[in-house]
Amino acid sequence: MQNFVIITAALLGGIAIILGAFGAHAFKKILSAEKIESFEVGVRYQMYTALTLLALGFNLSFEYQSERVAFYLFTLGTILFSGSIYFLSFAEYWRKNLKFLGPITPLGGLLMIAGWVAIIIRFL
Known part of the structure; x- marks a missing residue:
């Protein structure tokens, strides 16, 4: 599991x-400053x-479940958070309505926060 975490990182x-x-x-050259x-981000x-x-x-x-859970929460949270931001940044350029991705960004953020909580739980 350690190798998998390091490779993912x-x-x-x-x-x-x-x-x-x-x-x-x-x-x-193709996106606005905003x-x-x-x-x-x-x-x-x-x-x-x-x-x-x-x-x-x-x-x-990664013997403790909370350590493994933290890894999965951080990884999935980042894919959802950053991935949705990347697609939303290009929506206007692509002339696509990707507003449905808007709620995905905070969900990804919540998963990343939950990853930190899992680390806290591990050391409590």
Whole structure:
């Protein structure tokens, strides 16, 4: 499980770097400043999760259920949170109505918060 967590962290981190670079350069040509700002929030939180998972991967054994639950909550929460922000940032450019993704963003945030709660529970 440790290797899987570290690999997931590396994937999320690498993708965050790639998306951040595109956001800083290529996407600035096609997205408004407001959309770029939102996109960067998604990248930032994705990187926060990657670093968190990296720390967890190197420091936890994942023998406790709360440790495994934290991993899944952080990962799913980040996919929902950052992923929905990425798609919403491009909705106008793609001329697509993706407003249905709006409620997905806070759900992802709640899952990430729940991941932190799972870590607290582990150490209580």
